[in-house]
Amino acid sequence: MAKTFTHNISNSNVTNNFDNIMYDYASLISGAVSIIGCSLNLFLLCVLMSDKKFQAISYKLIRISVISDILSSLAIGIGYLLVSYEFTYDGGVILCRVVLFFTFTSNGVSMLNLCLIAIDRYYAILKPLYQGYHRRRKHIFFTSQILVWMIAAGYTGAIVPAIKVSHEDPTLCDxxxxxxxxxxxxxxxxxxxxxxxxxxxxxAIIYFKIVSHQRNYVRPGENTFQNIENNKRKKKFINMLIAITLCYILITWPFNATLFGMSIVRKTAIQAILIYFYKIRSFRQIIHITKFQFYQECNFLS
Known part of the structure; x- marks a missing residue:
């Protein structure tokens, strides 16, 4: 019996060592992916700041999303690259809480700013109460940013105190x-x-309304050729809006679905979430660049 007990302990230690090795490698890979994400973010930020015409509200909202992603990428990238160092339990807790605070806050800021971009486009295209909105646009922008950062930091700050680490591996957030x-x-x-x-x-609701408006709207005084060209541009516009929206919803769905599942079954899988979450951030930057090119071509932002 003692021999069997010793054998079980040995198997358990081998399993734990294998899991820790896999986590270390995955963390290092994620740290490398952070370089790609940061590079794409920095490139897009430089483009957005390179010309005075990029000072419109929608560009500023995109710029803030990019900056928040850069901060998050740096925080989580440094955190993952530090897993090779020895940490005490308390040091590991601080590391995990700092990394996750920046990560969750940044993700919230990015998503809420995407919502603000959609709202801004809704008022620019459908023009409901446009004069009143246009006069207060800058004031609304600054107020909304304060609210966005407060909301994101608020709900993140509520979960951060619950984050701890494994006693066996102080860099394993849990x-x-x-x-x-x-x-x-x-x-x-x-x-x-x-x-x-x-x-x-x-x-989804706002873009659906924009798409419906664009499909039915015809500018007065346009000739047949102008109508054909405008319809082509309109079709491309609609398809790109749908593609961008679906991409954001689909790539963030597994992460949030896992969080929701954890809250229901009350079991943790935090490391799988972090590795997945970080990898998709680099792909999100490709969508940012695609959106920028599309806005330029269609002269969409004003």
């Missing part, structure tokens, strides 16, 4: 109290609601 603390699942559901459900639902 939510060990999720099964016993009834408030943790509630806080996670709030995060999913505010950073995914509300923005994505709003974006």
């Amino acid at each position: 939510l060990p109290d999720i099964a016993t603390d009834n408030t943790i699942p509630i806080r996670m559901i709030i995060i999913v609601t505010l950073q995914y459900i509300v923005p994505c639902t709003s974006i």
Whole structure:
């Protein structure tokens, strides 16, 4: 019996060592991916700041999303690259909380700003109450940014105190109290609601209204050739809006679905979430660049 017990302990140690090695390699790969994400972000930021015509509100909203992604990429990239160093338990807790605070806050800011971009486009194209909105546009922009950062930092700050680490590996972030603390699942559901459900639902509804408007709207005084060219441009515009919206919803769905699932089953899978979440951030920058090229071609931003 003692021999069997010793054999079980040995197998357990081998499994734990294998898991830790896999996590270390995955972390280093994610750290390398951060370089790609940061490079794409910095490129887009330089483009957005290279010309005075990029000072419109919509460009500023995109710029803020890019900056928040850069900050998040740096934080989580440095965090992943530090896993090779020895940390105490308290040091690991601080590292995980700092990295996750910047990561979750940045993701919330990006998603909420995408919602603000959709709202700004809605007023620019459909023009409901346009004069009143246009006069207060700058004031609305600054006020909305304060609210966006407060909301994102607020719900992130609510979950950060629950983040701890494994005693076996102080760089392995975890939510060990999720099964016993009834408030943790509630806080996670709030995060999913505010950073995914509300923005994505709003974006989908707004773009649907814009698409419906563009399909039915014909500029007065256009000749047949102008109508044909305008319809082609309109079709491209509609398809790109749909593609961009679907991309954002689909690439962020697994991350938020996992968070929601964790809150229901009350079991943690935080490392799988972080590795997936970080990898998709680099792909999100490709969508940013695609959007920028599309806006330029269609002269969409004003």
